[in-house]
Amino acid sequence: MSGWWARQRYLLDYASASLWRRKGRNLVLWAIFAALVFILGSVILFGSAIRREAALVLRDAPDVVAQAMRMGRHDMALASDIAKLKSVRGADRIEGRLWGYLYDTSTDANYTLQTPSAHAPDLALQKGEAIVGEGVARLRKLSEGKHLFLVSPAGRLLKAKVKKVLSPESALVSSDLVLVSAEDFRAFFELAPDQFTDIAMRVRNPSEVGTVSGKGALALPHYRFITRANMARTYEALFSWREGLLLAIATGAILAFAILAFDKASGLSAQERREIGILKAIGWETSDIIRMKLWEAGLISVSAFVAGMTLAYLHVFAMSAPLIETVLKGWSTLYPRFALTPHVDALQVTTLAFLTLLPYIAAVLAPIWRTASADPDRVMR
Amino acid sequence: MILHPPILALTLAALVSAGALVAASAFAVRLLGRWNLASGAQSQIDLEKRTYLVAVALRFAMAVEIAALVLFVFNADRMSAMFVGAMCAVGALNASVYGFPALFAKIALFFGASLWLAADIVDARGRDYPLTRWKYGLLIALAPLALAEAGLTIAYFLDLKADTLTSCCGKLFTSDRPTIASEMAGLDPRMALGMLYGGFGVVLAGAALARRSARARPLYGVVSLAFFAVALAAVVSAISLYVYEHPHHHCPFCLLKREYSYFGFLLYAPLFAGAALGASAGALGLVRTPASLAHAMPAILRRMVVLSALGFAGFVLVATWAIARSGLILTG
Amino acid sequence: MIELQGVSKIYRQGRSNEIAAVCDLDLTLQDNRVTVLKGPSGSGKTTVLTIIGCLARPTQGRVLLDGEILSGLPEKFLAEVRRRTFGFAFQRFNLIAGLTAFENIVLPAYPLAPRFDTLKARALELAETFGVAHRLDLNVDDLSGGEMQRVAVARALINDPRVVIADEPTANLDSERAAQFLDIVATLKARGKTVLMTSHDPRIWSANVVDRVVEMADGRIVEAA
Numbered sequence: 001m002s003g004w005w006a007r008q009r010y011l012l013d014y015a016s017a018s019l020w021r022r023k024g025r026n027l028v029l030w031a032i033f034a035a036l037v038f039i040l041g042s043v044i045l046f047g048s049a050i051r052r053e054a055a056l057v058l059r060d061a062p063d064v065v066a067q068a069m070r071m072g073r074h075d076m077a078l079a080s081d082i083a084k085l086k087s088v089r090g091a092d093r094i095e096g097r098l099w100g101y102l103y104d105t106s107t108d109a110n111y112t113l114q115t116p117s118a119h120a121p122d123l124a125l126q127k128g129e130a131i132v133g134e135g136v137a138r139l140r141k142l143s144e145g146k147h148l149f150l151v152s153p154a155g156r157l158l159k160a161k162v163k164k165v166l167s168p169e170s171a172l173v174s175s176d177l178v179l180v181s182a183e184d185f186r187a188f189f190e191l192a193p194d195q196f197t198d199i200a201m202r203v204r205n206p207s208e209v210g211t212v213s214g215k216g217a218l219a220l221p222h223y224r225f226i227t228r229a230n231m232a233r234t235y236e237a238l239f240s241w242r243e244g245l246l247l248a249i250a251t252g253a254i255l256a257f258a259i260l261a262f263d264k265a266s267g268l269s270a271q272e273r274r275e276i277g278i279l280k281a282i283g284w285e286t287s288d289i290i291r292m293k294l295w296e297a298g299l300i301s302v303s304a305f306v307a308g309m310t311l312a313y314l315h316v317f318a319m320s321a322p323l324i325e326t327v328l329k330g331w332s333t334l335y336p337r338f339a340l341t342p343h344v345d346a347l348q349v350t351t352l353a354f355l356t357l358l359p360y361i362a363a364v365l366a367p368i369w370r371t372a373s374a375d376p377d378r379v380m381r
Numbered sequence: 382m383i384l385h386p387p388i389l390a391l392t393l394a395a396l397v398s399a400g401a402l403v404a405a406s407a408f409a410v411r412l413l414g415r416w417n418l419a420s421g422a423q424s425q426i427d428l429e430k431r432t433y434l435v436a437v438a439l440r441f442a443m444a445v446e447i448a449a450l451v452l453f454v455f456n457a458d459r460m461s462a463m464f465v466g467a468m469c470a471v472g473a474l475n476a477s478v479y480g481f482p483a484l485f486a487k488i489a490l491f492f493g494a495s496l497w498l499a500a501d502i503v504d505a506r507g508r509d510y511p512l513t514r515w516k517y518g519l520l521i522a523l524a525p526l527a528l529a530e531a532g533l534t535i536a537y538f539l540d541l542k543a544d545t546l547t548s549c550c551g552k553l554f555t556s557d558r559p560t561i562a563s564e565m566a567g568l569d570p571r572m573a574l575g576m577l578y579g580g581f582g583v584v585l586a587g588a589a590l591a592r593r594s595a596r597a598r599p600l601y602g603v604v605s606l607a608f609f610a611v612a613l614a615a616v617v618s619a620i621s622l623y624v625y626e627h628p629h630h631h632c633p634f635c636l637l638k639r640e641y642s643y644f645g646f647l648l649y650a651p652l653f654a655g656a657a658l659g660a661s662a663g664a665l666g667l668v669r670t671p672a673s674l675a676h677a678m679p680a681i682l683r684r685m686v687v688l689s690a691l692g693f694a695g696f697v698l699v700a701t702w703a704i705a706r707s708g709l710i711l712t713g
Numbered sequence: 714m715i716e717l718q719g720v721s722k723i724y725r726q727g728r729s730n731e732i733a734a735v736c737d738l739d740l741t742l743q744d745n746r747v748t749v750l751k752g753p754s755g756s757g758k759t760t761v762l763t764i765i766g767c768l769a770r771p772t773q774g775r776v777l778l779d780g781e782i783l784s785g786l787p788e789k790f791l792a793e794v795r796r797r798t799f800g801f802a803f804q805r806f807n808l809i810a811g812l813t814a815f816e817n818i819v820l821p822a823y824p825l826a827p828r829f830d831t832l833k834a835r836a837l838e839l840a841e842t843f844g845v846a847h848r849l850d851l852n853v854d855d856l857s858g859g860e861m862q863r864v865a866v867a868r869a870l871i872n873d874p875r876v877v878i879a880d881e882p883t884a885n886l887d888s889e890r891a892a893q894f895l896d897i898v899a900t901l902k903a904r905g906k907t908v909l910m911t912s913h914d915p916r917i918w919s920a921n922v923v924d925r926v927v928e929m930a931d932g933r934i935v936e937a938a
Contacts (some may be wrong), residue, residue, distance in 0.1 A: 006826035021811040028504040044386045090775055128743060244384035251389070271810070278807045281768055282821040282868065285789055286433050294437075341822035347387060347455050354390035354452065358445060362397050365441060377763035377790075380880055419785045421772045423726045429787055508790050 008295075011288065015295035019207075022272075029264055036257050037308025037356050038315070040250050042324050044315040047243045048348050049341065054235045058228060062200035064213045066223045077122070077223075079194035084219050090212045091203055096196030098185050102150065102178075107139045111150075113189075115182045125181040130160035135175030137165045137278045148178070152190070158188045199223075246324070254355060258363040265297075265367035273374065280376035289372035294361075297368070301360050305353065318343040352357060382549075387456040388538045394449040397702025398442035399531035405435045406524035409517035417510055431514075436501055442527075444495040450487045451646075453534070454637060470634035479537035486530040493523045495657035498665050501683050503665060503674065511671030516707075534711075536707075562617070570619035577615040580608045581697045584659075588690035592683050595666065600662010601686055608654035612696060616648070620700050623707035648699050658685045715765055715876070715907075716741040720774030720784075721873040721932075722760050732755040734760040737774070743873070747898060747908040747922055752929035758911040759880055761929070765909060766878045767795040796825060800869030804881040806861045808868075814840070814860075815849040817870045825872065832871075839867040843897065857892045868898055876907045883914045895920050 019026050026032060066085065068075040077096055085094050099114040116123035116131070123131060130148050132140075142162050150158040160180055186193065203212045213225035268276075276289055315321055413426055457470035457480070464476045474480030497519055504512035584604055591601035617631050624641055625632075636645030662685035670678050717740040724732045726903060731884070735757040742748055742765070750758040767783060783794060799898040800821075808898045810819045818836045840846040843863040848856060852865060862882070869877055883891040891914065899922045901908055912915065918926050928936040 003826060006828075007824060008825055011430075014820075017812065017816070049385065066903065100780045128402070173758050229924040246387055247384065247386060274807075275809050278803075278809060279820065280792075281801055281803070281807070282793060284821075284824055285792035286430070287789070290433065290437055347452070347459055350448070350452050350455075351387045351390045354394055355386065355450070358390075358394060358397060361441060362401075365438055366434065369437060373430040373433060375769065376795075377760075377768035379803060380768065381831050404747055421770045423772075426770065505789065508786055613846065668749065 010294045011292040015292045025128040033304035034308040037313045041312030042315050043246045046321050064201040065226045076195040077199050081259040089214045090208045091201045093202040099197050111178050114179050115185050127181050127183045128301050129163045131164045131179040133166050133175045133177035258359040262363040265364040277379040281379045286372045293368040394445050395531035395534040397444050399527040401438045401442040402524050402527035406521045409520045431472035445573045447654050475536050477540035483533035483537045496661045499661035507673035509673050537614050568618040573615045573618040575609050581609045584608050584693050591686045598666025599663045602660050605659025623704045626709045651692040651695030655689045659689035716777040718775045720771045723772045746924040748925045749909045750927050756929040757932035758881040764767045766799045767791040800874035802865045802869045806865040830918050841881045879910045
């Protein structure tokens, strides 16, 4: 094993020197490779960051949401309707939710005002208390114990003491969030005590969701029932279509790159051919040359991969992906404003490696072999 | 069809490795008809040159396949969020009839490719490449498997739909219907662990025997595969329970998740290595030792047997550690 | 001892332009002798060098090294024998441009992966012997013709081969350098090496250090002295 590694080190040494001697030629390939990784990496990182945000939204979403409808528009749900739903078998944890949006003129931003669920005791609030998202805290320069002042469109003032700032686990879920007590919420938006924004239901058995929402629709014909699976599919359809489109274009780019790599690896200079011949004549074997050439390919591709990946990371998470934003704009209709939470996992890196390193290595294998299997007696002829 | 980047990557990997194997087996057919090492003719020299390409391409394909196996399971786990009722890889694999067959084909191809690699390493030690015909015969046999694997993988991805209702691992490993999975899960944990440790005793005895006697090596290969099955049964029926600290969570896939700090990799890597080495040593033990390998081949096979036993020992050690540190008490 | 028995080498076999470079040749080389192959170009002498040096396999016939049959060995094993047994000095030196003299000298040892300090010591010793020790860090493109040749000889000896093979070693040298080369050959012989050369050069044929001159024409031996 140590002998094997010692041999690889010598071959690696030669390979890196050989790359360096032809740096101009290799740099072009390196730069193209890095650019390809950068673009693909941006798409994949962006796509999976969005997916992750959506998954976090969905994870906390109730199994079924019932929205009251009037003249085809979303209307307030009534406490009496919640009572009717409680008779539907299979549904448990039925609660009315209070949430709404508030445009804050002082910071020129949209906030989501919401009351905490009765089933989240760690978020429970008294009158006059609030929990704010990380984004709100930043804009308003808030921290625990300070006071938050909000003015409703009708001119009502809300003053609440900040109990907690939510951790930025997911920017989309919590960044613009302001949690207040139900009493404050109703007073602020002037809601009657029996009014709710909508109704959330949990269903114990996942395969019963369809049946339960069907029964619910019978009990409350003027309500619209949206299951979590409906939401997931809507997200998925939107993501897949756009990401798929980009990836289809990227496939073409990968193919073009593989052809370029194949061409570069096949078209050796006379000088390089002569070198291989010399190496073979002085005692190197075909497999030594193949290994050396694979080291070359490995050095180029892995370093370009790391560089491209790092740039893609900065592009997506530090700069919110300005270069691919136009193509992916559809997503921004779902989320008016956001900065993605930095998140990279092994699956994405492995995927990107498969999509870039694999075609490259596959494309250069045959040319490398052809180079390496030159007859050793050629230098003497 | 769900167009995720990992799905694209896995499809690409399946196509590349199946392509490599099919091209190599087409070459193998040509080689079997013409191979004559004693000849100095140009056609023979060209054949020999091309064996280098086959060797490097197959090593590449094998590396791709191993990585793809891991990515496949990981991706299935990640996709489970999209299927109603799925909570881990099992649900996502169950979302199509092709899911589990694709996984099994990948595992079978892994063992086949390991055997080929072992044969290639042994063969290269003999000055007359004595196993060449055997090795390329095997390659031709592996090509349909590689095609099936690629076909099943692609069929699986094409068949996936986001609204499929599937069942999670809790369903698969409960015993209301007599499936292999439920039988495995229904196995009494005490008995499964007894079989595991007893089986490990047999492995050690078999390895000691196969180290000394060439005739015992095929037997050791059989023992390796049997122990592989026993070990998987033990994972499903007992070890997973200890890891999850839950008396009814039988799932061999959730182990690979981040929640269990990727414990499954620590568990499966030595098990797969041990089984692949043991089975390959066993299969090569069936080949009559050629004169030019009289010294090298037994030495390599002995080393493979020892490494295989070490792999199994690693698995048993990791499993025992998981049981020992678990808060769950099943057997008193 | 190296024996060639009924060796033929046919290039481009089976095609219309096939060439029989060597036909049915028998030749025996004793250890620690200096042998020169002479003959016009195209007479097959370089082909004989490549076959003896395990750079190519004969189309027909047998090659034996100390009684061990080499013909019919696959390239992997031929390369092993080549590294262990033969050192090569080529007509145009065939140094790798862009590398230093030192790097060129140690290249044949890479596949053997010796300890680097041992390798370095050995390269220094050889460079010392052939008077290029002070030029080791220079790029080989900056060396003179004579220095290039001595670097090439040092490279041929880095794996301590028993047989040194040189193809037209004096073709690009003036008479002073050619005489120096013959001194090197004498050194090699004194160290117990077997030397095999091809040459057009009468200065070589007539040199004292040469034990035997074999004349070739049309792929056959026409006269052996």
